[in-house]
Amino acid sequence: MGRITANRPVTRITFDESGDATARRRPDALAVEEPLEIRVGGVALAVTMRTPGHDIELAAGFLVSEGIIAGAGDFLSAIHCGGPGTGGPAAGTPENTYNVLDVTLAPGVAAPEPNRNFYMTSSCGVCGTASIEAVEKVSRFDVAADAVEVEASALARFPDALRAHQTVFDKTGGLHAAGLFDAATGEMLVVREDVGRHNAVDKVIGWAILHDRLPLAGIVLQVSGRASFELVQKAVMAGIPILSAVSAPSSLATELATAAGLTLAGFVRGTSLNVYARPERITVGSAAEAAARAG
CATH class of the missing domain: 3.40.140.10 (Cytidine Deaminase, domain 2)
Incomplete structure (x- = not known):
């Protein structure tokens, strides 16, 4: 599971039948939440808070949702890279935390507009879009x-x-x-x-x-x-x-x-x-x- 879960100390309080409380310190497993910056051709497009794992799928699915790609032939490759706050040689540390993913689109596939980058939280995939009209994209499928x-x-x-x-x-x-x-x-x-x-x-x-x-x-x-x-x-x-x-x-x-x-x-x-x-x-x-x- 690696970075998908993390153990953190928690105080667990339980009550018996008489209502008396007992507190006990113990480790608890939490779901990891970390940022992923999605780049296309080296240009930052979006940052989402996610659970690490299947990042390439996440990026590919996001590009489908944004109407940027619509088929396997549109998606050429993707690679994790270092960057500020991500670890790796670019950040001056030996460890890459794999929180930046750079996608390469197939030749002929139009790159996203340069001003289209936005921030998403883990609870809202459309936060930051300018208007509801910008969200209502036209699907290539009926x-x-x-x-x-x-x-x-x-x-x-x-x-x-x-x-x-x-x-x-x-x-x-x-x-x-x-x-x-x-x-x-x-x-x-x-x-x-x-x-x-x-x-x-x-x-x-x-x-x-x-x-x-x-x-x-x-x-x-x-x-x-x-x-x-x-x-x-x-x-x-x-x-x-x-x-x-x-x-x-x-x-x-x-x-x-x-x-x-x-x-x-x-x-x-x-x-x-x-x-x-x-x-x-x-x-x-x-x-x-x-x-x-x-x-």
Whole structure:
């Protein structure tokens, strides 16, 4: 796990049946949060607070979300490099903390505009954008035309499948997760964790682009928290037709999903779920019928 988790001392206070408190000092595992500066061709584009690991996927997914790339052929390479505050020879220290990633785009792919750099926190992937119009980018993929369907009972199982693969959450209780599932078979393709919801989604989209899987037609994006505008946008930009969340969507997320033709499900927990946009893609039937279709 390395830099993904860090042990820190914590005072744990417990209460017995009579209400008496006992304090005990002990180490506790925390999710690591560190900045990652994403550069394109040596020019700084963005800084995000993230959990280290799968940084190349994170950068690739971020570039998809920003409309800079749309296929594996657009992304040539990426390398961690040193810089101020990152360690490494450029900083006068022998150790590189791998908090700067420089991406090289394929020949002919337009680089981001020089004034497009911005800062993101781990809780907001769109903070710093000038206006809502700047966020509402035009996807190169038409999710509204995707004829995918998913059985409601299968969709209801995806959160538990996602949770079963949240290995770092088990240690820290402090990470979001995102996963890609094949709507037809229910197969889980990839799961990633991060302190930021948007980072976790960027990582799975980045995995897809590095495996030449875009657009992600016929795929369900399952997230462990709420469905915000930014997550709907990222799904649309990657050609994902269905977004499923264990918690609530925002009003703006629902509006964007409806406008883009994306199926948006929320409160997907155990025995129920709510569908806020394009409900016809989620089929309802008996468990026996679902098993027969899967077989």
